[in-house]
Amino acid sequence: MRPVAFAGSPIDRADQIRVDDAALAGLMDWRARVLLLDGLLPQYDENGALAWGTLADVAPDAELVFLGLLGGKACFAAVPDAGASGPAYAMPQAWAAIQQLAPDDLAIYGGARSLVDWHARHRFCARCGGKTRLAKGGWQRTCASESGGCGAEHFPRTDPVTIMLVEHSGRLLLGRQPRFPPRSFSALAGFVEPGETIEEAVAREVFEEAGVRVRDVQYIATQPWPFPSQLMIGCHAMALDDAITLDVTELEEALWFSREEVAQAIAMQGSEEGPFRAPPPAAIANSLLHWWLERTA
């Protein structure tokens, strides 16, 4: 499958440095590069690439996340005052960044955004309510017992989400959520819950949302999605039959599309023509449709 957006970061995470306070402190000097953010949004240099600054560009008391090494230089990002929740489609400036940034920059930005957003939304301890502080270069927060906390350690979260192409008689099941732009359809998707496998989550979600039973769930590819921090797990499954029973609290519509319709929608991406509006190129759903078209070519 072709590369997915937000994957392929060129940053070396250098995890051995995170746990070495002295090494980390030694990197925080005038040579350190700091990813310049406006809240959670990227800033751009004169070439439209990610803008980087130095530690002089952030507040002296800013919490800093160590992103890793890039070209031998230590890279950091500062935790903003507030995080964000809500999906990417509701954030026009984030979408603009997705359009504008080159793949390497997009991967760097996405990874950094997930991390600093998590910190901004986790300044307190879920176990005792006390204040937490950044630890291990930003790969942990600690409810420090020496300052009266309970000692709990908290880690950035990554939420696994299944997203699946469901096939029956050469057609694909795609759905539209009420919040989607007009004419847009995409692959069904849902969070993996505690106590189930990826394959079980796929089958459960497709049945919940469309009333369709599936077999032969196959893993295709994953994508990190930084709104706020999802691991999109792309799968394919065969439907037992094509009768749809819609869960209207989740989906406004779900339809079976032929190969020709999917191919047309992809070919006419961005126009108002075509049988439906395909998911945007940055979404793994788009990559999965390309994969399916190539597979069935």
Add this chain to the structure above:
Amino acid sequence: MRPVAFAGSPIDRADQIRVDDAALAGLMDWRARVLLLDGLLPQYDENGALAWGTLADVAPDAELVFLGLLGGKACFAAVPDAGASGPAYAMPQAWAAIQQLAPDDLAIYGGARSLVDWHARHRFCARCGGKTRLAKGGWQRTCASESGGCGAEHFPRTDPVTIMLVEHSGRLLLGRQPRFPPRSFSALAGFVEPGETIEEAVAREVFEEAGVRVRDVQYIATQPWPFPSQLMIGCHAMALDDAITLDVTELEEALWFSREEVAQAIAMQGSEEGPFRAPPPAAIANSLLHWWLERTA
């Protein structure tokens, strides 16, 4: 691949009920079944199966999680006073449950344990430090704005972890963590971090822990692992070469084992003989070794 432990729960999660307060309230009567727990540990009936009680068996102010429907009956579990952190190997009574329970019961217990443990460790809001309360049948906690909270919604977490068989010239790379029982070796493993795919996480972890570069990462199977709530993502990868550089903070030893050695270790499971002690049958690492032996048979 043969079924993995903790998967295949017979409970219908009935997610439409979670969001329907009236339906949920209507299920909480004398017919409701409550999974009896001693803290986070299961209780057993006279046949060694999971013991179930009624709402009369839990404190009137207990927070209750709606697990779903089983044989048409609503199933709940109460949130204990305290959660647990730390790995399963350090919990002898939890290990005993794994040995004792039949597959269906083990899946029910695992899913319930992950959920109630999450609630017990998330009584406060990570965003503002306020008290949260259980919502949506236990599939959410809310920092209720009507009682002075910030309104943030929190969801049970599931942490994706890659666990991988790394192969070179017909041999497998297995490692032992310092905490493992004597002579035990298992597949290398590590958390998927924000900003990376499953395949990138596999490659990063193998390089970090053993200094080995891999290619052709292939997804095999997943397992929900309830200590506390991990999604174990089993993979296979080919190593570019077999020179090992050990990260001694993660691993005590890493070795290449031949097909014969792996087969012997699996055949002699539970004995003190064999070239090494294989991971226990309940672990996906064990299933992956079986898969590999069958694949290379």
